[in-house]
Amino acid sequence: MYGRKVKLRFIFILSILAIIGLSVYLILKSLEENVVYFQSPSEIKNVAEFDKKKIRVGGMVKKNSVSMNSNEISFIITDFKNEINVIYTGAVPNLFEEGKGVVAEGFVKDRNFFLASKILAKHDENYMPPEVKAALKEK
Amino acid sequence: MFKFFEPNKIFSITSRAPKYVIILFIVVLTIGLIESLILSPEDYKQSHSVRIMYVHVPAAWISLGIFSGITLLSILGYIFKIKNFFLISKSLAPSGFIFNLIALVTGSIWGKPTWGTWWAWDARITSMLILALFYFLYLLAWRIYDNKDQVYKITSIITILGIINVPITKYSVDWWNTLHQPASINILSKSSIHSSMLFPLLIMTAAFALFSLLIFLMKYNTELIKIKNKGLDRL
Numbered sequence: 293m294y295g296r297k298v299k300l301r302f303i304f305i306l307s308i309l310a311i312i313g314l315s316v317y318l319i320l321k322s323l324e325e326n327v328v329y330f331q332s333p334s335e336i337k338n339v340a341e342f343d344k345k346k347i348r349v350g351g352m353v354k355k356n357s358v359s360m361n362s363n364e365i366s367f368i369i370t371d372f373k374n375e376i377n378v379i380y381t382g383a384v385p386n387l388f389e390e391g392k393g394v395v396a397e398g399f400v401k402d403r404n405f406f407l408a409s410k411i412l413a414k415h416d417e418n419y420m421p422p423e424v425k426a427a428l429k430e431k
Numbered sequence: 432m433f434k435f436f437e438p439n440k441i442f443s444i445t446s447r448a449p450k451y452v453i454i455l456f457i458v459v460l461t462i463g464l465i466e467s468l469i470l471s472p473e474d475y476k477q478s479h480s481v482r483i484m485y486v487h488v489p490a491a492w493i494s495l496g497i498f499s500g501i502t503l504l505s506i507l508g509y510i511f512k513i514k515n516f517f518l519i520s521k522s523l524a525p526s527g528f529i530f531n532l533i534a535l536v537t538g539s540i541w542g543k544p545t546w547g548t549w550w551a552w553d554a555r556i557t558s559m560l561i562l563a564l565f566y567f568l569y570l571l572a573w574r575i576y577d578n579k580d581q582v583y584k585i586t587s588i589i590t591i592l593g594i595i596n597v598p599i600t601k602y603s604v605d606w607w608n609t610l611h612q613p614a615s616i617n618i619l620s621k622s623s624i625h626s627s628m629l630f631p632l633l634i635m636t637a638a639f640a641l642f643s644l645l646i647f648l649m650k651y652n653t654e655l656i657k658i659k660n661k662g663l664d665r666l
Contacts, residue, residue: 298510298511301509301510302510305506305509305510305591308591309591309594309595312591312592312595313595316595316599320599324607327554327607328554328607328608328609329551329552329553329554329607329608329609329610330608330610331608332608350608384547385544385545385546385547386544386545386547387476387477387545387546387547388547392476395610410547410548411547412546412547412548412551412610413545413546413547414546414610414612415476415477415545415546415612416612416613416623417612417613417614417615417623417624418615418623418624419474419481419484419615419623419624419625419628420474420475420624420625420628421472421473421474421475421625421627421628422472422473422474422475423472424475424625425475426475
């Protein structure tokens with residue numbers, strides 16, 4: 293019912309979309325290391341060698357691991373498989389809390405220690421009023 | 432059915448529509464603002480800063496939606512050679528661009544009190560910035576090319592290249608580690624946002640959509656008037 297030219301143009305557009313989509317997919321696949329914003333403690337553990345580059349580690353702040361003295365704060369980032377100790381000097385964001393997500397930017401000292409120069413809080417996708425949260429906790 | 436439109440007929444509808452749309456927009460926006468700024472509860476974790484969401488999220492949705500729309504129209508316009516679709520795309524693009532910028536700016540304002548940074552080069556935020564660049568290119572192409580056939584082709588190419596970025600933006604938070612949190616609203620599964628916060632979000636989305644419609648109608652009417660002045664009786 294449509295002319296031959298219309299069909300040709302349709303196929304042409306489809307193949308353009310497929311080819312561009314595939315190339316972008318392959319590019320992103322090969323650049324995955326750079327696309328991710330942070331690495332998990334497990335990924336840090338598996339790295340054979342650390343260079344002096346600044347990296348980011350993300351995960352959950354382990355419960356009961358935060359300790360503060362004068363101006364230094366130390367805590368443990370965990371992904372529930374591996375963990376890494378983080379030491380940081382400075383102010384943490386408001387949403388920084390035990391059991392919540394965090395991203396630390398800085399340098400790896402050794403396999404277990406991370407010197408952070410910046411702390412970012414990562415919040416989850418749950419939004420609810422305080423009363424609902426309290427009711428959920430009671431359950 | 433698309434091929435021979437009479438601009439006069441369309442114009443008689445689209446020239447009268449804006450005044451109704453603006454009334455509806457003001458009503459919906461008023462309800463949305465009262466809901467989101469006063470009636471909706473604060474968040475258990477973010478307290479009042481969660482209210483930025485009621486601008487940020489609808490703006491991001493609308494800008495992604497409009498880009499998908501202009502891509503679809505450009506492709507259909509190219510395949511079936513319908514000039515009117517290109518004019519509709521051209522008229523839709525400015526409000527999409529504006530909402531894209533609003534999403535970026537409000538995201539930045541929201542990021543500071545919650546994450547502790549104004550900007551992060553994570554996949555979601557970067558892909559949203561790339562979308563803004565594609566919008567910019569698209570609008571620029573309409574400005575600098577005079578030849579109609581040329582501008583239809585070039586804007587189609589820009590939308591086709593840009594549309595690849597849209598699913599990347601949508602799924603970036605699922606595919607990679609990002610600072611940006613994953614989606615709270617899912618069509619297929621239960622949303623992780625409380626209904627008392629979901630309602631104002633949807634109202635604000637409706638308000639922004641009406642605003643886009645209003646700007647679209649104004650832009651589109653201008654295009655139709657330009658065609659009329661050139662003495663063309665069909666698109």
